[in-house]
Amino acid sequence: MQDFSFCNTTRIEFGKGKERNIGSYMKDFGAKKAIILYGSERVKKSGLLDTATDSLRQNGIEFTQCGGVKSNPVLSKVKEAIKIAKDFGADSVLAIGGGSVLDSAKAVAAGACYDGDVWDFFTGKSPSLALKIFDIITLAATGSEMNSGAVVTREETRQKYAIDGRVLYPKVSVIDPELQASVSREYLVYSASDIIAHSIEGYFTASVQPGLISSYVEANIKAVIKTTEILLANPDDYDARAEFAWAATMALNGLTYVGTGGYSYPNHMIEHAMSAVIDCAHGAGLSVVMPAWMKWYKGRNLAQFKRFAREIFGLKGADEGIAALEAWFNKIGTPTKLSQLNIQGSVLNDVIAVARTNAKDWGMGEIYTKEAITEIFELAK
Amino acid sequence: MQDFSFCNTTRIEFGKGKERNIGSYMKDFGAKKAIILYGSERVKKSGLLDTATDSLRQNGIEFTQCGGVKSNPVLSKVKEAIKIAKDFGADSVLAIGGGSVLDSAKAVAAGACYDGDVWDFFTGKSPSLALKIFDIITLAATGSEMNSGAVVTREETRQKYAIDGRVLYPKVSVIDPELQASVSREYLVYSASDIIAHSIEGYFTASVQPGLISSYVEANIKAVIKTTEILLANPDDYDARAEFAWAATMALNGLTYVGTGGYSYPNHMIEHAMSAVIDCAHGAGLSVVMPAWMKWYKGRNLAQFKRFAREIFGLKGADEGIAALEAWFNKIGTPTKLSQLNIQGSVLNDVIAVARTNAKDWGMGEIYTKEAITEIFELAK
Numbered sequence: 001m002q003d004f005s006f007c008n009t010t011r012i013e014f015g016k017g018k019e020r021n022i023g024s025y026m027k028d029f030g031a032k033k034a035i036i037l038y039g040s041e042r043v044k045k046s047g048l049l050d051t052a053t054d055s056l057r058q059n060g061i062e063f064t065q066c067g068g069v070k071s072n073p074v075l076s077k078v079k080e081a082i083k084i085a086k087d088f089g090a091d092s093v094l095a096i097g098g099g100s101v102l103d104s105a106k107a108v109a110a111g112a113c114y115d116g117d118v119w120d121f122f123t124g125k126s127p128s129l130a131l132k133i134f135d136i137i138t139l140a141a142t143g144s145e146m147n148s149g150a151v152v153t154r155e156e157t158r159q160k161y162a163i164d165g166r167v168l169y170p171k172v173s174v175i176d177p178e179l180q181a182s183v184s185r186e187y188l189v190y191s192a193s194d195i196i197a198h199s200i201e202g203y204f205t206a207s208v209q210p211g212l213i214s215s216y217v218e219a220n221i222k223a224v225i226k227t228t229e230i231l232l233a234n235p236d237d238y239d240a241r242a243e244f245a246w247a248a249t250m251a252l253n254g255l256t257y258v259g260t261g262g263y264s265y266p267n268h269m270i271e272h273a274m275s276a277v278i279d280c281a282h283g284a285g286l287s288v289v290m291p292a293w294m295k296w297y298k299g300r301n302l303a304q305f306k307r308f309a310r311e312i313f314g315l316k317g318a319d320e321g322i323a324a325l326e327a328w329f330n331k332i333g334t335p336t337k338l339s340q341l342n343i344q345g346s347v348l349n350d351v352i353a354v355a356r357t358n359a360k361d362w363g364m365g366e367i368y369t370k371e372a373i374t375e376i377f378e379l380a381k
Numbered sequence: 382m383q384d385f386s387f388c389n390t391t392r393i394e395f396g397k398g399k400e401r402n403i404g405s406y407m408k409d410f411g412a413k414k415a416i417i418l419y420g421s422e423r424v425k426k427s428g429l430l431d432t433a434t435d436s437l438r439q440n441g442i443e444f445t446q447c448g449g450v451k452s453n454p455v456l457s458k459v460k461e462a463i464k465i466a467k468d469f470g471a472d473s474v475l476a477i478g479g480g481s482v483l484d485s486a487k488a489v490a491a492g493a494c495y496d497g498d499v500w501d502f503f504t505g506k507s508p509s510l511a512l513k514i515f516d517i518i519t520l521a522a523t524g525s526e527m528n529s530g531a532v533v534t535r536e537e538t539r540q541k542y543a544i545d546g547r548v549l550y551p552k553v554s555v556i557d558p559e560l561q562a563s564v565s566r567e568y569l570v571y572s573a574s575d576i577i578a579h580s581i582e583g584y585f586t587a588s589v590q591p592g593l594i595s596s597y598v599e600a601n602i603k604a605v606i607k608t609t610e611i612l613l614a615n616p617d618d619y620d621a622r623a624e625f626a627w628a629a630t631m632a633l634n635g636l637t638y639v640g641t642g643g644y645s646y647p648n649h650m651i652e653h654a655m656s657a658v659i660d661c662a663h664g665a666g667l668s669v670v671m672p673a674w675m676k677w678y679k680g681r682n683l684a685q686f687k688r689f690a691r692e693i694f695g696l697k698g699a700d701e702g703i704a705a706l707e708a709w710f711n712k713i714g715t716p717t718k719l720s721q722l723n724i725q726g727s728v729l730n731d732v733i734a735v736a737r738t739n740a741k742d743w744g745m746g747e748i749y750t751k752e753a754i755t756e757i758f759e760l761a762k
Contacts, residue, residue, distance in 0.1 A: 001558070001623035003396025008389070014640070015384025177382070211607070212624050212631075215600035223593040242382035243593050246640060250593075255636070259395070259627060 002208045002261035007166075008254055010146045014175045014246070019136045022052050022094065023059030025172040026134050031092040034063045034134075035085040035112075037105045039070065039097040043138070048179065052096055052136060064088045072275045072282065073100040075107075075119060075154045082111040082118060085131065095135040099142025102135045103150035106168045109133050119154060122161040123361075130167040136174040139183055140245035141191035141283065143198055143252025145173035153276050158354050160272035161361070175249065177242040181235055188235075189334040190283025191248065192228040196221055196325075197267050197286040198251040203308070204294070204301055207262030214304070217256050218311045223247040225312070228332055267293050269362050270376065273355035280341050287334040288341060291326035292380035296372075298322065338380045348377060383589045383642035388547075389635055391527045395556045395627070400517045403433050403475065404440030406553040407515050412473040415444045415515075416466040416493075418486045420451065420478040424519070429560065433477055433517060445469045453656045453663065454481040456488075456500060456535045463492040463499060466512065476516040480523025483516045484531035487549045490514050500535060503542040504742075511548040517555040520564055521626035522572035522664060524579055524633025526554035534657050539735050541653035542742070556630065558623040562616060569616075570715040571664025572629065573609040577602055577706075578648050578667040579632040584689070585675070585682055588643030595685070598637050599692045604628040606693070609713055648674050650743050651757065654736035661722050668715040669722060672707035673761035677753075679703065719761045729758060 013025060026034065034056065036049070043049045044067075056063050066081040085093065085108055093112075095105035110127035111118030121127050137145045144150060148168040153160040183191070203209065203217045224247050230240035250256070257263070270293065271285040298305045298318045309321025329336045338344060343351060352373050359368035394406060407415065415437065417430070424430045425448075437444050447462040466474065466489055474493075476486035491508035492499030502508050518526045525531060529549040534541040564572070584590065584598045605628050611621035631637070638644070651674065652666040679686045679699045690702025710717045719725060724732060733754050740749035 001395075001620050001627070003399070005392065005394050007392035011386065011388035012639075013386050014382075018384070210620065210624050210627070212600060212604040212628055215603065216597060219593060219596035219600055222596065226592070239382050239591065242640065243591050246382070246591070247593055250636075255631075258393075259623065 001210045001259040004258045006254055006258050008146060008169065010169045011172045012146060012175060012249070013172055016176060016178050018174045018176050019048065019051055019179065020055055022134065022136060022174060023055035023057070023061055025174070026056070026061055026092060026094065026132075027059040029132050029171045031061055031132055031134070033088060033090050034061055034092040034094050035081065035088060035090040035108065036063050036065045036094045036096060037069060037081055037101055037108065038065070038067045038095075039101050041067070043096050046182070048096060048136070048138070052094065063094070064090070069097065069101045069104045071100050072160065072279055073104040073152050075152055078104050078107045078111065078118060078152055081108045085112040090131055092132040092134060095133070096138070098137065098139030099144045102137060102144045102170070103142065103152060105133055105135065106130075106144070106150035107152050107163055110163060110165065110168065121163040121165070122152065122154070122159070127163065127165040127167055130165070133168065133170040134172050135170050136176070136179070138179050139187065139191060140175075140180055140248035141194040143248055145170060145175060146249045146253040151272070158276040160276040175245050177238060177245050180245060181241055185232065185333070187281070188228065188231055189332045190281045190287075192224050192332065193283040193287035193290070193329065193334045195224050195248045195251045197290060199256065200290065201265045201267060202257050202260050202263040204297065204304055205263045205266065206260040208260055209304065210259045213256055213258065213260055214307065216250070220247045220251045220256065221312055225328065232332060264364050265362070266297070266364060266368060269358045269364060269368065270355050270373065273351045273358055274341070274343065277351045277354055278341065278343060278347060284335050284341065287329045287336055288338060288380050289376070291322055291329070291336055292376050294322045294325070295379045296376045336380070338377060352377060382591045382640040385639045387635055387639050389527060389550065391550045392553045393527060393556060393630070394553060397557060397559050399555045399557050400429065400432055400560065401436055403515065403517060403555060404436035404438070404442055406555070407437070407442055407473060407475065408440045410513050410552045412442055412513055412515070414469060414471050415442055415473040415475050416462065416469060416471040416489065417444050417446045417475045417477060418450060418462055418482055418489065419446070419448045420482050422448070424477050427563070429477060429517070429519070433475065444475070445471070450478065450482045450485045452481050453541065453660055454485040454533050456533055459485050459488045459492060459499060459533055462489045466493040471512055473513040473515060476514070477519070479518065479520030480525045483518060483525045483551070484523065484533060486514055486516065487525070487531035488533050488544055491544060491546065491549065502544045502546070503533065503535070503540070508544065508546040508548055511546070514549065514551040515553050516551050517557070517560070519560050520568065520572060521556075521561055521629035522575040524629055526551060526556060527630045527634040532653070539657040540742075541657040556626050558619060558626050561626060562622055566613065566714070568662070569609065569612055570713045571662045571668075573605050573713065574664040574668035574671070574710065574715045576605050576629045576632045578671060580637065581671065582646045582648055583638050583641050583644040585678065585685055586644045586647065587641040589641055590685065591640045594637055594639070594641055595688065597631070601628045601632045601637065602693055606709065613713060645745050646743070647678070647745060647749060650739045650745060650749065651736050651754065654732045654739055655722070655724060658732045658735055659722065659724060659728060665716050665722065668710045668717055669719060669761050670757070672703055672710070672717055673757050675703045675706070676760045677757045717761070719758065733758065
């Protein structure tokens with residue numbers, strides 16, 4: 001077991017109607033002036049934005065707003081929101097939406113307390129100050145609601161990179177599974193893919209991986225598989241929705257990475273190139289990458305791939321486990337082939353080039369050469 | 382899934398030699414004057430106390446000391462330490478030892494900021510202020526290093542009761558598995574019993590129990606079973622020691638209880654009567670209670686008992702699972718019968734009477750009548 005330091009200070013408020021108390025939760029942390037960040041107009045139509053602003057008013061919290069954050073959130077929108085936050089003198093940011101909105105909010109929180117270019121934090125600099133971060137998370141996938149990371153794309157360079165820092169843990173995250181019941185079938189399966197990707201990165205790549213940590217990962221993956229199937233049959237199953245949501249949070253709150261060592265995020269590194277180039281859904285890209293990457297990587301950690309097959313699917317061989325995961329992705333309807341995303345020809349060449357740059361910038365350049373990345377994509381054809 | 386609020390702010394510093402930085406960790410939280418609490422003289426002989434005090438001196442933290450905390454820690458010692466802490470003007474308490482020392486430290490932390498009787502906090506009052514709590518935990522069992530609870534015995538009334546409150550989360554807990562390698566064979570198996578007890582209370586008694594949470598519990602129990610066997614064969618196996626330690630922490634840091642509802646701690650309620658009356662090791666008492674309680678309780682939650690048998694031991698029936706756990710306790714050498722603890726005759730009557738009082742005080746009086754408790758003890762004969 002690797003030495004580690006763990007501290008996750010986020011308070012989770014989980015359950016029905018908890019969003020109605022958001023103002024009171026923010027008041028607990030002294031919030032007085034907030035910028036509210038959101039994505040599409042759906043949060044207005046659904047009444048969720050009104051619910052939140054009512055609660056802020058009741059608790060004497062002034063606010064301004066910035067909507068229009070999109071999936072695969074972009075740096076230009078973050079910069080727009082930072083300006084609004086600074087002009088308003090915000091002490092807090094409240095994200096209402098999915099992982100893209102919350103990730104943008106984290107970047108805004110850091111950028112609003114910084115005179116330089118917020119992109120500095122995505123390329124090595126660590127933020128030491130940030131606005132207080134709060135969120136009402138309406139899509140279970142990224143796990144951003146209980147960690148200190150965020151991913152944003154710089155459009156002009158097609159860099160989809162991450163910011164991380166202790167100051168970026170949300171103070172309070174509201175997870176109301178009922179709010180997540182309206183997620184489309186499509187985004188449900190993409191989310192399942194994303195959660196599984198968060199789970200397997202460390203599980204397969206870590207050079208030090210305690211059995212107990214593997215067991216937690218397997219618990220999360222099995223819960224995702226089980227609850228996704230229940231939700232596809234019945235989107236209104238509250239308990240399945242809730243368990244799915246909590247598996248998403250637990251998959252990336254640090255607890256499946258403590259005590260592990262030498263791991264990396266190759267599936268994310270590769271997928272970020274895909275969504276940076278063709279703006280596909282992150283989870284859709286990941287379900288294409290994962291089976292291909294697993295076939296390519298399995299020989300480096302065969303015992304763990306066998307364990308995966310056995311524990312997740314009750315199967316014997318590494319190949320059988322990979323095939324079962326791919327078959328499951330096909331069954332639920334998330335893509336597993338590049339052609340399903342129209343990635344081919346010059347687009348594929350573009351993606352490979354961006355992935356190769358990612359590999360170098362993310363410290364994986366030695367293993368993930370241009371040839372290696374090409375081989376992985378070959379397996380996804 | 383039950384609604385919940387979760388926030389665990391404890392920072393864990395896990396790994397070899399981390400105790401050498403304790404002063405620096407305390408300084409991170411502004412500690413300036415600390416009372417060091419410890420148990421036996423072993424922490425002096427081993428050099429651990431010197432390591433800690435050297436680190437405190439290097440970080441400009443003044444300190445006073447109070448040793449002699451015993452297993453099943455008592456209120457009189459807590460009160461002695463509170464007086465020392467108040468006289469010294471301590472802002473922090475550093476526990477060096479096992480769960481008993483840390484639990485005492487939590488009570489001291491609350492009591493030192495309170496003018497009344499610290500026992501008030503064990504009988505309904507919630508502490509709103511406390512000294513900053515730090516610890517170097519030398520025995521993996523209670524999970525106290527990452528939760529807000531503590532158990533202390535009031536000798537004259539034989540009440541072994543709990544204090545709990547948000548202010549009682551340790552700021553930093555040091556878990557160095559190497560420090561735990563000197564734990565006796567006896568205390569290793571008692572600890573295994575204690576961790577399993579923490580795991581099963583919610584698992585079996587909750588009226589709402591998400592499958593995902595059950596899976597985490599099972600992961601912890603399986604890790605304890607596996608690593609205990611490794612450690613009995615080879616006490617110096619670092620990875621097994623580390624995994625055992627982390628399973629102990631994870632078993633009672635709240636994450637195996639979120640989303641569950643309607644649970645109680647009957648095994649602890651009953652065992653606390655035993656250790657309050659005959660001062661037996663808590664884990665030894667628990668391994669006697671658990672199989673008996675499981676036999677008595679199984680009909681109330683048969684599906685979960687079958688799941689336990691299947692997931693933990695690969696067996697089919699509820700009875701087989703209970704028998705397998707009892708056999709495993711026998712195999713590792715922790716007692717499973719009252720006679721092994723010399724609890725019989727008038728002593729047993731005494732224990733039953735105290736357990737019955739506990740049941741009423743802990744809100745379990747309706748189920749755990751004198752007759753029920755007697756029946757459970759009959760099954761432990």
